[in-house]
Amino acid sequence: MTPKILIIDDDTSLRRVLEYNLQQAGYEVTAAASGEEGLRLFAEVSPALVITDMKMPGMDGMQVLKNIKERSAETLVIIITAFGSVDIAVEAMKAGAYDYVTKPFNRDALKLTVDKALQFSRLATENRRLQSELIDRSDFRTIVGSSPGMEKVFATVRKVADSEASVLISGESGTGKELVARSIHSQSGRRKGPFVAINCSAIPRDLLESELFGHVKGAFTGAIRDKSGKFQQAEGGTLFLDEIGDLPLELQPKLLRVLQEREVEPVGGPGPLKLDVRVLAATNLDMDQALASGNFREDLYYRLAVIPILLPPLRERRDDIPLLLRYFCTKHGCQQVVFDAPALAALSAYSWPGNVRELENMVERLLIMRNSDAITLADLPENLGIRKQSSSAGASVINLPAEGYSLEQLEREVVVEALERNAWNQTAAARFLRIPRHTLIYRIEKYGIALPSR
Numbered sequence: 001m002t003p004k005i006l007i008i009d010d011d012t013s014l015r016r017v018l019e020y021n022l023q024q025a026g027y028e029v030t031a032a033a034s035g036e037e038g039l040r041l042f043a044e045v046s047p048a049l050v051i052t053d054m055k056m057p058g059m060d061g062m063q064v065l066k067n068i069k070e071r072s073a074e075t076l077v078i079i080i081t082a083f084g085s086v087d088i089a090v091e092a093m094k095a096g097a098y099d100y101v102t103k104p105f106n107r108d109a110l111k112l113t114v115d116k117a118l119q120f121s122r123l124a125t126e127n128r129r130l131q132s133e134l135i136d137r138s139d140f141r142t143i144v145g146s147s148p149g150m151e152k153v154f155a156t157v158r159k160v161a162d163s164e165a166s167v168l169i170s171g172e173s174g175t176g177k178e179l180v181a182r183s184i185h186s187q188s189g190r191r192k193g194p195f196v197a198i199n200c201s202a203i204p205r206d207l208l209e210s211e212l213f214g215h216v217k218g219a220f221t222g223a224i225r226d227k228s229g230k231f232q233q234a235e236g237g238t239l240f241l242d243e244i245g246d247l248p249l250e251l252q253p254k255l256l257r258v259l260q261e262r263e264v265e266p267v268g269g270p271g272p273l274k275l276d277v278r279v280l281a282a283t284n285l286d287m288d289q290a291l292a293s294g295n296f297r298e299d300l301y302y303r304l305a306v307i308p309i310l311l312p313p314l315r316e317r318r319d320d321i322p323l324l325l326r327y328f329c330t331k332h333g334c335q336q337v338v339f340d341a342p343a344l345a346a347l348s349a350y351s352w353p354g355n356v357r358e359l360e361n362m363v364e365r366l367l368i369m370r371n372s373d374a375i376t377l378a379d380l381p382e383n384l385g386i387r388k389q390s391s392s393a394g395a396s397v398i399n400l401p402a403e404g405y406s407l408e409q410l411e412r413e414v415v416v417e418a419l420e421r422n423a424w425n426q427t428a429a430a431r432f433l434r435i436p437r438h439t440l441i442y443r444i445e446k447y448g449i450a451l452p453s454r
């Protein structure tokens with residue numbers, strides 16, 4: 001791409017000379033006769049470099065420089081000053097000019113300055129690109145999805161992120177609950193504060209209280225020094241209470257108090273400490289059941305679930321599967337890998353009990369084990385339970401429901417359908433099912449299938 005240069009100079013002959021020289025040097029040049037016109041053209045052509053005269057009637061070079069730097073800090077500006085006005089040049093450099101040339105200047109000196117500036121600009125752009133790529137790669141907060149179910153989740157996240165409301169995120173294991181929690185935090189006003197996570201089911205019951213609220217030295221055997229709890233660590237940020245459904249009943253009133261009073265009392269401590277923490281919680285349990293059975297206090301539940309977010313299981317948003325496959329290939333540095341249509345169909349039909357986590361793990365394995373960049377049915381792991389000897393289209397003949405299905409029921413349905421398709425002619429139906437006629441008759445009797453009366 002030819003670099004674009006904008007020249008701003010009220011001196012017509014000088015402007016023409018500049019324009020001509022830089023065009024000869026192979027640049028795409030636009031010229032303006034005043035600061036005002038220059039800014040207008042700047043918006044139109046977005047040049048990589050602006051060369052502006054300092055002394056102009058109306059808007060002068062300094063104003064032009066400041067204006068451009070405000071709009072686009074990356075754009076380089078070279079200023080032209082009269083011989084002997086070094087202080088103006090210095091002032092301009094302080095305001096962000098990249099370099100200056102003094103009048104009168106020769107053609108080669110100008111070209112050198114311009115070349116150097118544009119090379120610098122290229123390097124800077126490249127550097128920015130590399131940096132943003134790095135950020136992309138380390139950005140684990142990207143939530144992929146375009147299904148209606150996920151769009152709803154995104155909309156809620158956007159709405160609640162900047163509020164202080166507690167959010168309860170529920171969904172099966174591996175649906176992305178923690179990802180959503182992190183995304184809420186990073187879109188909130190607390191994004192500069194800490195994001196602290198604690199898994200309520202992973203910490204032994206008797207340690208959980210001090211993990212959450214902290215303790216003072218000597219509060220119990222083994223408390224050899226003061227320890228701050230997760231609440232204090234999350235000060236000014238967000239605390240993510242994972243697997244909240246497993247919070248022991250005896251701790252629930254304590255948590256409720258912290259949330260209501262916005263203060264925390266370390267175990268054995270001197271008294272409550274004020275807190276500024278936003279709480280997000282997640283659960284993969286059926287909270288209705290926990291509430292009904294009395295394992296979870298209703299008052300705490302309503303405190304936590306001011307805004308509930310339900311993450312649908314992957315099998316209920318199959319539209320997202322191709323997108324996620326693509327995303328994880330890219331995330332693991334293999335964007336060139338493609339799935340052929342039968343493989344894609346099989347993966348889309350699979351029930352994904354482990355949800356997105358299972359899908360990501362599978363992609364990682366596939367990428368390591370693959371023989372080529374085109375993934376086919378044969379590459380898919382056996383343990384996905386995908387039937388490979390499938391019909392010519394490649395997709396599975398049957399689509400079993402995720403919750404399981406009785407084989408006997410399935411067999412009965414297959415027999416009835418074969419009979420119906422063959423006008424209840426048993427010989428034809430047996431041939432269709434590729435079994436002997438007596439086997440078919442045995443099945444008809446076994447399942448008590450009533451033949452239509454003739």
Ligand SMILES: Nc1ncnc2c1ncn2[C@@H]1O[C@H](COP(=O)(O)OP(=O)(O)OP(=O)(O)O)[C@@H](O)[C@H]1O
Pocket residue numbers: 140142143144145171172173174175176177178179180284356357360
């Ligand atoms: N929509 C998504 N887009 C991209 N990655 C996702 C998505 N959903 C989940 N993941 C990835 O899947 C993995 C599991 O997600 P996460 O830990 O958030 O699930 P979870 O619901 O908290 O699971 P668990 O209940 O087992 O703790 C993570 O590596 C996460 O980055």
Ligand SMILES: [Mg+2]
Pocket residue numbers: 177178242
């Ligand atoms: Mg989790």
